[in-house]
Amino acid sequence: MAHYRASDSKREQFRRYLEKSGVLDAITSVLVTLYEETDKPDNALDFIKIQLGAAVPDPADIEALHLELADLQQKFNLLMEENKELRNKLMQYETSPDHEAAE
Incomplete structure (x- = not known):
């Protein structure tokens, strides 16, 4: 018991x-x-x-997600680089003497 x-x-x-x-x-x-x-x-x-x-998850789905992630990471890196370049150009125009004289 x-x-x-x-x-x-x-x-x-x-x-x-x-x-x-x-x-x-x-x-x-x-x-x-x-x-x-x-x-x-x-x-x-x-x-x-x-x-x-x-x-x-299905291994095929995992592989597809890995490929999509790699593609999006590459696009992100390209956009970040483009953003950096455009910011640098913008800074050049904002600080250029021609721009200050026009104001």
């Missing part, structure tokens, strides 16, 4: 731990969302993983 009570105590501690850390709320929320879905997904486990943010 003592083993039974120890087991209940551990279960209760674990339940409190899950409740305190927000796990129970997160799981309940995901299950409610699944319940309220009008068109139930074919794979409920994948739905739950996606809702919890634990779904593993």
